[in-house]
Amino acid sequence: MTTAMREVGRSTRELGGENISRVACRIFRERGYHATSMRAIASALGWQPAALYYYYASKEELLFRIMENAVDTLAAYVREHVDPESSATERLRQAISAHVTLIADHLDELSVFLHEMKSLSPRRREVIQAKIARYEHIFRDILRDGVVSGELARVDTRLARYLILSACNWLYNWYRPDGVYEPDTIAVAFGDMILNGLAATERR
Amino acid sequence: MTTAMREVGRSTRELGGENISRVACRIFRERGYHATSMRAIASALGWQPAALYYYYASKEELLFRIMENAVDTLAAYVREHVDPESSATERLRQAISAHVTLIADHLDELSVFLHEMKSLSPRRREVIQAKIARYEHIFRDILRDGVVSGELARVDTRLARYLILSACNWLYNWYRPDGVYEPDTIAVAFGDMILNGLAATERR
Numbered sequence: 001m002t003t004a005m006r007e008v009g010r011s012t013r014e015l016g017g018e019n020i021s022r023v024a025c026r027i028f029r030e031r032g033y034h035a036t037s038m039r040a041i042a043s044a045l046g047w048q049p050a051a052l053y054y055y056y057a058s059k060e061e062l063l064f065r066i067m068e069n070a071v072d073t074l075a076a077y078v079r080e081h082v083d084p085e086s087s088a089t090e091r092l093r094q095a096i097s098a099h100v101t102l103i104a105d106h107l108d109e110l111s112v113f114l115h116e117m118k119s120l121s122p123r124r125r126e127v128i129q130a131k132i133a134r135y136e137h138i139f140r141d142i143l144r145d146g147v148v149s150g151e152l153a154r155v156d157t158r159l160a161r162y163l164i165l166s167a168c169n170w171l172y173n174w175y176r177p178d179g180v181y182e183p184d185t186i187a188v189a190f191g192d193m194i195l196n197g198l199a200a201t202e203r204r
Numbered sequence: 205m206t207t208a209m210r211e212v213g214r215s216t217r218e219l220g221g222e223n224i225s226r227v228a229c230r231i232f233r234e235r236g237y238h239a240t241s242m243r244a245i246a247s248a249l250g251w252q253p254a255a256l257y258y259y260y261a262s263k264e265e266l267l268f269r270i271m272e273n274a275v276d277t278l279a280a281y282v283r284e285h286v287d288p289e290s291s292a293t294e295r296l297r298q299a300i301s302a303h304v305t306l307i308a309d310h311l312d313e314l315s316v317f318l319h320e321m322k323s324l325s326p327r328r329r330e331v332i333q334a335k336i337a338r339y340e341h342i343f344r345d346i347l348r349d350g351v352v353s354g355e356l357a358r359v360d361t362r363l364a365r366y367l368i369l370s371a372c373n374w375l376y377n378w379y380r381p382d383g384v385y386e387p388d389t390i391a392v393a394f395g396d397m398i399l400n401g402l403a404a405t406e407r408r
Contacts, residue, residue: 029322031238031322032236032237032322033236034235034236034238035238089403114377115319118233118234118235118236143402150404152402152403152404153400153401153402153403153404153405155393155396155397155402159390159393159397160402162371162374162375163371163394163397166371166374166375166377166378167367167370169370170366170370170371170374171370173370174366174370181363186363189360189363190363190367193359193363193367193398194367194401194402195403196401197357197399197400197401197402198296198350198356198357198364198398199293199355199356199357199400200354200356200357201357201405
């Protein structure tokens, strides 16, 4: 096989992979991973099952690639939107905003990502969990910086991180692309509420 | 059948139902609803499948009863812990605390409740969703009261409700009964962070 042929082969695989992933996520989200067969995914793509096995050796490999891609995409997107020169408060807003926006734009993927961890083999689950932990360090570091600099209150930063990520993650459960809220509106409102709280104060 | 016999019959059903529900929730949570058979649940109870069908006509009826019980229990528990005479701020703390405590004490049930909505038939899903909507009204009313009375900032109360319930619901994903946090600690910290926000202010 020439290099050019390998390149073409790889592009096709990647394009195919992207399409498979999108279709698979939609079906996994609707029916759940266990209730979905490779045959059903192939059929939704208008393919024979054998064509699907050309890309993924098993349904679990397909799930793993979806989850790996979800966490990698989320981490890259949030890192890209957090300006290391900004204050902790600003970085927290940037990170919340990026996380919310990405979830709103990838509801199926994030829903599968957040629901199907239990369906991975222990070894693969570990790989994904290590990536999630690294992703969450973005928030951990911002919160710690903010407490140290005095910008943020002396809260338990781990519970603060859980609170923030929970609020953002749960979005996939209630957000509707055709609903009343734009992702930006939610992102700004969540940033405000998380930073300023709900209690009325003199400063408002 | 005499009334007394019906009473005894009902108690046995209820006791059996409670045990089935606990075991079924554990297995549904571990493997997912679709991957779990009635046979597997019966086997975990040390029963023949026929004994399980004495209580529930189908696996979906079992799921429905679990979900109905989860939302009814949550709603009753939170209503019981919210003192209608308290200020909106206090009621919000009470409701957050009750929701967090109940989730921490019923991780399997709430996990199934929050994951398996898609596995219900449309008609039964509607019944559960109507109950959830009524439950969420507790939070909606507290938030509205607080904004009207001026205790709470003029936030979008729907987004505030989503933020609060998301943070509380997601607990089932990270909370470990043998971990470092007591449910009460989480409840108080979440109440504080949600009301006061993370930003440092003069009042701290």
